[in-house]
Amino acid sequence: MKRKSVTKNRTALLCAVILLSVCFLPLLLCGCGQQDERLNFYTIEAVFDDEQKSLTCSQRLEYVNATDNALDKVCFFLYANAFNEGQKAVPNSYLDRAYPHEASFGGIDVRGVSVDGVQAEFLVCDGGNILTVSLQNQLFPDECVTIEMEYVVRLANIRHRLGYGDSTINFGNFFPIACVYENGFVKNDFSTSGDPFYSEVANFEVKISYPDKYILASTGMQTLNEENLDGTLPQSLAAGNIKTTICKAEKVRDFCFVLSEKFSVLSEKVGDVDVNYFYYDDAQASHHLETAKKAISTFCDLFGEYPYSQFSVVKADFCFGGMEYPNLVLIADDLLEEDVDYVITHETAHQWWYGLVGNNEFENAWVDEGLTEFSCALFFEQHPEYGISYQQIMDGATQTYKTFVRTYAGVYEGTGKVFDESMNRTLTQFATEPEYVNLTYTKGMLMFDSIRSTMSDRKFFKCLQNYFEDYKFKNSSAEKLTESFSESSHINMKKFITAWTNGQTVIGG
Numbered sequence: 396m397k398r399k400s401v402t403k404n405r406t407a408l409l410c411a412v413i414l415l416s417v418c419f420l421p422l423l424l425c426g427c428g429q430q431d432e433r434l435n436f437y438t439i440e441a442v443f444d445d446e447q448k449s450l451t452c453s454q455r456l457e458y459v460n461a462t463d464n465a466l467d468k469v470c471f472f473l474y475a476n477a478f479n480e481g482q483k484a485v486p487n488s489y490l491d492r493a494y495p496h497e498a499s500f501g502g503i504d505v506r507g508v509s510v511d512g513v514q515a516e517f518l519v520c521d522g523g524n525i526l527t528v529s530l531q532n533q534l535f536p537d538e539c540v541t542i543e544m545e546y547v548v549r550l551a552n553i554r555h556r557l558g559y560g561d562s563t564i565n566f567g568n569f570f571p572i573a574c575v576y577e578n579g580f581v582k583n584d585f586s587t588s589g590d591p592f593y594s595e596v597a598n599f600e601v602k603i604s605y606p607d608k609y610i611l612a613s614t615g616m617q618t619l620n621e622e623n624l625d626g627t628l629p630q631s632l633a634a635g636n637i638k639t640t641i642c643k644a645e646k647v648r649d650f651c652f653v654l655s656e657k658f659s660v661l662s663e664k665v666g667d668v669d670v671n672y673f674y675y676d677d678a679q680a681s682h683h684l685e686t687a688k689k690a691i692s693t694f695c696d697l698f699g700e701y702p703y704s705q706f707s708v709v710k711a712d713f714c715f716g717g718m719e720y721p722n723l724v725l726i727a728d729d730l731l732e733e734d735v736d737y738v739i740t741h742e743t744a745h746q747w748w749y750g751l752v753g754n755n756e757f758e759n760a761w762v763d764e765g766l767t768e769f770s771c772a773l774f775f776e777q778h779p780e781y782g783i784s785y786q787q788i789m790d791g792a793t794q795t796y797k798t799f800v801r802t803y804a805g806v807y808e809g810t811g812k813v814f815d816e817s818m819n820r821t822l823t824q825f826a827t828e829p830e831y832v833n834l835t836y837t838k839g840m841l842m843f844d845s846i847r848s849t850m851s852d853r854k855f856f857k858c859l860q861n862y863f864e865d866y867k868f869k870n871s872s873a874e875k876l877t878e879s880f881s882e883s884s885h886i887n888m889k890k891f892i893t894a895w896t897n898g899q900t901v902i903g904g
């Protein structure tokens with residue numbers, strides 16, 4: 396995500412393993428025989444009710460036990476419940492930008508779950524953010540089970556990942572997504588700061604029915620479906636003209652779509668990738684498409700190949716500047732024109748750091764946000780035509796960070812509390828939004844610049860490329876990143892990176 400706007404002076408930085416045929420027996424036994432790869436496979440049929448602003452879904456997940464343990468349950472993250480009444484969807488400082496009208500609420504109602512065709516027990520707990528589905532039989536490593544569920548997502552009138560504004564209807568993080576398993580299922584909290592997400596790459600087939608006045612932007616590749624969903628459409632939908640689109644995406648860690656009546660679309664190719672810009676009210680649309688194309692091309696050259704067929708930049712009702720999803724990024728429609736190129740570049744860099752190389756964004760946000768901010772600086776270093784130099788960005792970030800430290804050290808003075816500059820914290824451990832932004836984005840970026848200064852550029856870019864190659868389609872962590880950079884550079888980076896992340900390193904003297 397990109398918090399708040401960023402000016403040219405950078406005064407404000409916010410912002411399977413393949414299962415071959417020899418192993419098909421367990422697949423046949425559990426009925427998960429459709430896929431060749433040992434990845435989770437989500438099939439979702441979603442019907443959008445425009446009057447009710449609700450999405451009625453049937454979801455089928457072929458869940459593979461990729462752990463070393465026998466499982467008796469599977470847990471899912473229900474981000475949609477972050478919009479429940481009683482939850483806080485945005486920090487107080489964003490309330491005016493988030494709610495176009497009055498306070499509004501949403502959520503998800505899970506109406507039934509079955510496991511391998513048999514009705515299953517399920518529980519929504521931990522404040523509504525976790526759905527636990529009990530398995531009738533233990534699921535052993537490498538075995539697969541089919542978990543089907545029916546649910547309705549109610550949208551809040553909010554300019555957020557999931558919600559609707561005056562121009563777009565955003566469906567980010569709308570579906571129950573399987574929690575990552577690490578010594579147990581990782582259950583992240585809701586958080587108003589940052590992106591409280593962590594998932595594995597999976598395959599998706601999502602069939603979306605919606606009024607045909609809307610244009611759809613989505614993760615994956617779209618095909619129009621001609622068949623009718625007889626009898627399944629709500630009355631309000633059945634009365635109008637409905638179209639159904641099937642979106643297929645392979646090896647992505649999430650699925651997002653956006654609907655708007657206002658969208659115009661520009662598309663051009665970069666190599667084999669279709670780069671699309673879905674926009675409204677934008678006199679600079681061609682220029683912004685060009686920036687997205689240059690960003691895809693530059694990051695392919697610097698880090699490694701973008702392995703998907705399409706990438707869409709989508710202008711949207713959104714209160715936080717920008718937001719990343721696989722193959723699709725949101726760009727807020729209230730950005731200052733001078734910030735749009737920066738936000739497009741930031742969100743595009745997330746295709747590499749978040750989309751392809753994942754990490755627990757709730758636990759250690761700097762791993763992807765710091766590297767993504769740093770990647771922006773690399774982009775502008777490669778593209779002097781934007782008039783922002785790499786050094787300007789680093790100098791601006793240093794000044795911003797020093798100002799932040801001075802201000803906050805003053806705030807903490809005399810309170811008995813110690814001002815903490817550590818970076819390895821969960822999102823909910825940051826006391827304020829500026830602490831999160833400065834310690835994650837700004838300090839994260841400065842740390843990567845500092846790592847760059849310890850070695851030749853040839854070696855440094857090899858570190859980035861090896862890190863990308865080793866962890867693409869997988870999940871990294873602060874420790875894995877440190878090990879990877881140490882191995883590639885033949886320099887033990889542990890003390891160096893730890894000094895940054897635990898707050899010992901003094902920035903800017």
Ligand SMILES: [Zn+2]
Nearest residue numbers: 396397764767
């Ligand atoms: Zn970001």
